[in-house]
Amino acid sequence: xxxxxxxxxxxxxxxxxxxxxxxxxxxxxxxxxxxxxxxxxxxxxxxxxxxxxxxxxxxxxxxxxxxxxxxxxxxxxxxxxxxxxxxxxxxxxxxxxxxxxxxxxxxxxxxxxxxxxxxxxxxxxxxxxxxxxxxxxxxxxxxxxxxxxxxxxxxxxxxxxxxxxxxxxxxxxxxxxxxxxxxxxxxxxxxxxxxxxxxxxxxxxxxxxxxxxxxxxxxxxxxxxxxxxxxxxxxxxxxxxxxxxxxxxxxxxxxxxxxxxxxxxxxxxxxxxxxxxxxxxxx
Amino acid sequence: xxxxxxxxxxxxxxxxxxxxxxxxxxxxxxxxxxxxxxxxxxxxxxxxxxxxxxxxxxxxxxxxxxxxxxxxxxxxxxxx
Numbered sequence: 282x283x284x285x286x287x288x289x290x291x292x293x294x295x296x297x298x299x300x301x302x303x304x305x306x307x308x309x310x311x312x313x314x315x316x317x318x319x320x321x322x323x324x325x326x327x328x329x330x331x332x333x334x335x336x337x338x339x340x341x342x343x344x345x346x347x348x349x350x351x352x353x354x355x356x357x358x359x360x361x362x363x364x365x366x367x368x369x370x371x372x373x374x375x376x377x378x379x380x381x382x383x384x385x386x387x388x389x390x391x392x393x394x395x396x397x398x399x400x401x402x403x404x405x406x407x408x409x410x411x412x413x414x415x416x417x418x419x420x421x422x423x424x425x426x427x428x429x430x431x432x433x434x435x436x437x438x439x440x441x442x443x444x445x446x447x448x449x450x451x452x453x454x455x456x457x458x459x460x461x462x463x464x465x466x467x468x469x470x471x472x473x474x475x476x477x478x479x480x481x482x483x484x485x486x487x488x489x490x491x492x493x494x495x496x497x498x499x500x501x502x503x504x505x506x507x508x509x510x511x512x513x514x515x516x517x518x519x520x521x522x523x524x525x526x527x528x529x530x531x532x533x534x535x536x537x538x539x540x541x542x543x544x545x546x547x548x549x550x551x552x553x554x555x556x557x558x559x560x561x562x563x564x
Numbered sequence: 565x566x567x568x569x570x571x572x573x574x575x576x577x578x579x580x581x582x583x584x585x586x587x588x589x590x591x592x593x594x595x596x597x598x599x600x601x602x603x604x605x606x607x608x609x610x611x612x613x614x615x616x617x618x619x620x621x622x623x624x625x626x627x628x629x630x631x632x633x634x635x636x637x638x639x640x641x642x643x644x
Contacts, residue, residue: 410624412608414632416597501605508605516612517621528616 288477289382292470296385299466303392307459313404316342317454319349321447326514329539332530344522349457350405352443353397355512356464358411359436360390360397366429375426382474389467396460409517413508421494423486428498430482431560432505434475438551439509441468476554483558502561506552510544511535570617570643574635577613581606592635602632614642 313319316339325341325348327333336344367387370376376383401408420428447453448462487495514535516527524530534540548564555561565573571592578590582601589601596602602610610632615622622642631641 412611412624414604414607414624414627416604504603504605508608511609516615520621528612528619531612532616 285477285481286378288474289379292474293381293385295470296382296389296467301392301463303395306392306463307396307399307456309399309403310456313346313454313456315346318342318345318450318452319454319457320345320352321450321453323543324348324443324447326518326540327530327534329543330534330537332524332534340523344518347405347518347521350401350407350521351409351513351515351518352440353401353460354409354411356440357394357397357401357408358413359440360394362413363433363436364390364394366433370426370429379474379478386471386474389471393464393467396463400456400460409515412512421490423482424490424494424498427479427482427486427560428501430475430478431498431502431555434472434479434554435502435506435551436509437468437471437475438554439547441465441472442547442551444468479554479560480558483560487559498560499562502555506548506561514540565617567639567643570639571635573613573617574638577610578602578635590635592639594634596632596634607632610638614638618642 319342322328322341322345325333325345327336327344333341364387367383367390371383371387372380398408444461444465448458448465450458453461490498514531516531519527519530545564552561556563575590578596578601579585585601590596590599594601611622611624628641631637
């Protein structure tokens, strides 16, 4: 953990320097015309599929609104689990060296959830429900902490690819562009921290774990990557956008070569840190 | 769908994700989680599959502990 100390000091100083009031960072219109882009077309889950081709421009924009509600909803659920895990690890023995930054991480995640929750409740009147379930299980020493930060890293790396592109997309309605840009600005620090702590925990523990634990971690993280991506193909979105068989559409969209290519391209860069340390195998 | 159709669809869904399953598994009362035929990361996908079989959404907040324990339990919770 000592190797992380300099990174923690640098990231904490940056968090304090750019500290922002979440209630002033975004300009919230009273209401929104849905005939605008809320998600960049290439990040709409149906992009490149026959269903996308069948839609006219207004319906594509309406779909892009519900896709934004889903993207923000899955961020809310991801950040809830993240905040629980961060709070649990504050001043935990072995985590003292990073406690200073965990405070900032926790604070910033809470702010992000304010933005995501405000958009969903104000403009859609709801947050899409979370279908994830956790079964309790035993872990080897050090395994739970490693898996927690590895999952955070996977989740946030994927989200950030969307944020970076959509934070710069002038075609997006300003409130959506601001949410993505502001989220990326703070997530950039979280990604640096995530990569470093995953590297450090793997270096510290992997040599002490028996082979079956290491193999189990690799299998689990591979399954976690797929489960994370599955949330981007949400039948609730397709139902709200007016499709008649949303579950079939979700399956077809998931299986389509265009979406497989999209996920593979993003995975290549997002999963590199975990592949480099050996916690994930190359595809 | 008839009850046997639903049970068979659930059995096939589990079997597809566990190619090493012995013949006849999972039975209707096989403990899916204890036997590791069903992992926590697969539950969201299974829930969508159950929704599709029912052609009706399920509120995840309404899920009670044990609903994914076995094919019997899944059938009883969502199709009875």
